[in-house]
Amino acid sequence: MAEIAVIGAGKWGQALHFALSQKQECFITSRTKRDIKNFVSLEKALECQHLVIAIPAQEIREWLKNNFIYTKGQKILVAAKGIEATTGEFLNEIYSDYVPEKNIGFISGPSFAAEVIQGLPCALVLNSTSKKVYDKFKPFFPDFIKVYYSSDVTGAEIAGAYKNVLAIASGICDGLHLGNNARASLISRGLVEMQRFGKKFGAKKSSFIGLSGAGDLFLTASSTLSRNYRVGLGLAKGEKLENILKELGEVAEGVKTAEAIYKLSSEHFIYSPIAREVKLILDGKPPKESLKDLISD
Numbered sequence: 001m002a003e004i005a006v007i008g009a010g011k012w013g014q015a016l017h018f019a020l021s022q023k024q025e026c027f028i029t030s031r032t033k034r035d036i037k038n039f040v041s042l043e044k045a046l047e048c049q050h051l052v053i054a055i056p057a058q059e060i061r062e063w064l065k066n067n068f069i070y071t072k073g074q075k076i077l078v079a080a081k082g083i084e085a086t087t088g089e090f091l092n093e094i095y096s097d098y099v100p101e102k103n104i105g106f107i108s109g110p111s112f113a114a115e116v117i118q119g120l121p122c123a124l125v126l127n128s129t130s131k132k133v134y135d136k137f138k139p140f141f142p143d144f145i146k147v148y149y150s151s152d153v154t155g156a157e158i159a160g161a162y163k164n165v166l167a168i169a170s171g172i173c174d175g176l177h178l179g180n181n182a183r184a185s186l187i188s189r190g191l192v193e194m195q196r197f198g199k200k201f202g203a204k205k206s207s208f209i210g211l212s213g214a215g216d217l218f219l220t221a222s223s224t225l226s227r228n229y230r231v232g233l234g235l236a237k238g239e240k241l242e243n244i245l246k247e248l249g250e251v252a253e254g255v256k257t258a259e260a261i262y263k264l265s266s267e268h269f270i271y272s273p274i275a276r277e278v279k280l281i282l283d284g285k286p287p288k289e290s291l292k293d294l295i296s297d
């Protein structure tokens, strides 16, 4: 029996499959058949003792409900970064109905799939309340990926999801040609904002200044390799969200996560001005008006 399989063959699933195939055989599966080495059926993938699930945040509840059978005590790594918009639930809350906490971990940190799939150096954090999950998965990773351990699942999840919303804001800022000063201010205020949001849910401060927070935020909010940043660029040009997403053809988790953060911030009275303006812009507010409101706040 193979040891490890990736479920979901999008950009990140394929990059993780490439990385995890360096030291051992690694299977991959997805809902549509792909021409990838070691592509197998879902049934076969689920027989593996170690699973890496790279299905986007907004889809995972339905996918788990319809496809997931947890009978073998598998160890699971969740590779998505997002918060469910309809409920405001974090991924660890959704997965808790299916997988015991001691057998699940969450990947975070700056990691563009396009670079990982070229074997370029990368540092990730494996977040789990059980260090045994880290101990199991760490040996599977290739030498070009350094994997750190953290027990702060909530902090890593919030940081990874929130930075996508801030990357949209940063894309808008650059798309409006507001300059480097403005972008640096936005990113640093964004870091404070996500930390404040995380505190409300019991996240550790240290997660926000490390790889999961600042690391991933600096990466995503300053590169056109980021889908979320590119959504921001399109919005600044006045393009319709629907068209931007169609052209992107890949998931930009920040779009739905902005809704989730807006909902959670309203319910828990958290001051989240940047995420709020991103949500309003996604709903049609002109970006220049948002800027005025942010500065005068």
Ligand SMILES: NC(=O)c1ccc[n+]([C@@H]2O[C@H](COP(=O)([O-])OP(=O)(O)OC[C@H]3O[C@@H](n4cnc5c(N)ncnc54)[C@H](O)[C@@H]3O)[C@@H](O)[C@H]2O)c1
Residues within 6 Å of the ligand: 008, 009, 010, 011, 012, 013, 014, 030, 031, 032, 054, 055, 056, 057, 059, 063, 079, 080, 081, 082, 111, 112, 113, 114, 249, 250, 251, 253
């Ligand atoms: N691409 C990156 O650089 C990167 C890096 C780190 C984390 N992530 C995160 O990983 C997740 C996946 O991103 P991606 O880059 O692979 O996106 P993608 O758009 O390239 O692929 C998404 C994949 O999910 C599958 N999928 C979508 N809905 C599904 C459903 N209902 N059932 C089964 N499969 C479904 C699609 O078929 C596709 O293969 C996102 O949460 C993203 O934020 C991406």
Ligand SMILES: O=P(O)(O)OC[C@H](O)CO
Residues within 6 Å of the ligand: 081, 109, 110, 111, 112, 113, 164, 167, 216, 219, 220, 225, 226, 227, 228, 229, 251, 252, 253
């Ligand atoms: O392309 P994005 O914006 O989904 O970002 C990808 C990763 O999360 C970067 O770490």
